[in-house]
Amino acid sequence: MKNKRMKLARVAKDMSQMQLAEQIGVTRQTIGMIETGKFNPSLNLCIAICKALDKTLNDLFWEED
Amino acid sequence: MKRKIPADERQIRDLLWIEHHGYWLMFWSLVLTIFVQAIRSGPNIEILGGELITLAIGSFVMCWGSVKKGVWTFCDQPRLKTNLLGSLAATLLGTLLIVLTWPLEVPGVWFYIVAAVIIFIITFGILTLMGNAVKRKTNRMVDEIEDDNE
Numbered sequence: 001m002k003n004k005r006m007k008l009a010r011v012a013k014d015m016s017q018m019q020l021a022e023q024i025g026v027t028r029q030t031i032g033m034i035e036t037g038k039f040n041p042s043l044n045l046c047i048a049i050c051k052a053l054d055k056t057l058n059d060l061f062w063e064e065d
Numbered sequence: 066m067k068r069k070i071p072a073d074e075r076q077i078r079d080l081l082w083i084e085h086h087g088y089w090l091m092f093w094s095l096v097l098t099i100f101v102q103a104i105r106s107g108p109n110i111e112i113l114g115g116e117l118i119t120l121a122i123g124s125f126v127m128c129w130g131s132v133k134k135g136v137w138t139f140c141d142q143p144r145l146k147t148n149l150l151g152s153l154a155a156t157l158l159g160t161l162l163i164v165l166t167w168p169l170e171v172p173g174v175w176f177y178i179v180a181a182v183i184i185f186i187i188t189f190g191i192l193t194l195m196g197n198a199v200k201r202k203t204n205r206m207v208d209e210i211e212d213d214n215e
Contacts, residue, residue: 025073026074027075027076039078041074042074045074
């Protein structure tokens with residue numbers, strides 16, 4: 001499932017996938033695959049993404065019914 | 066900024082997937098090679114020795130890793146039924162290799178039967194010991210988690 005909220009949060013912070021990737025120590029492809037739902041990140045990586053985007057886990061990764 | 070690592074967790078997952086499939090492809094190719102060489106050259110340890118040692122090392126690392134990490138297979142726990150099935154499969158393969166390597170007229174049928182029994186006892190014994198070790202390790206891990214939570 002695509003993670004649109006993560007993409008929106010990244011765009012709202014005016015960050016490119018490359019900038020976010022560099023900040024949290026992963027490749028740009030990994031960020032792209034998380035946003036398109038092709039890769040499920042670990043909890044540690046989720047937390048790192050949340051910190052980089054100033055969001056909570058609920059904001060970015062909690063699926064509403 | 067975080068330290069840049071050579072491979073991130075997604076790349077590590079993909080590399081493990083590649084290594085997993087590569088390992089099993091090499092494993093079964095090696096088994097096939099041993100069969101082909103055994104049929105062509107007979108019980109010649111000088112020819113088969115390298116392949117057999119490589120197979121033994123690969124198998125030992127898999128067994129040792131399973132016991133050390135307390136995991137068995139992707140889809141099952143250590144059980145008598147699967148140990149018996151695994152041992153029977155190994156016995157069939159091992160006996161087939163011996164039959165192909167030593168023609169029937171040389172040692173006699175009793176030789177094959179004794180070899181099959183020995184292979185079965187060894188493989189069943191190893192699987193049982195490994196299964197028990199994995200269960201002990203799993204229980205120890207549960208105990209450690211419970212101790213940490215108290």
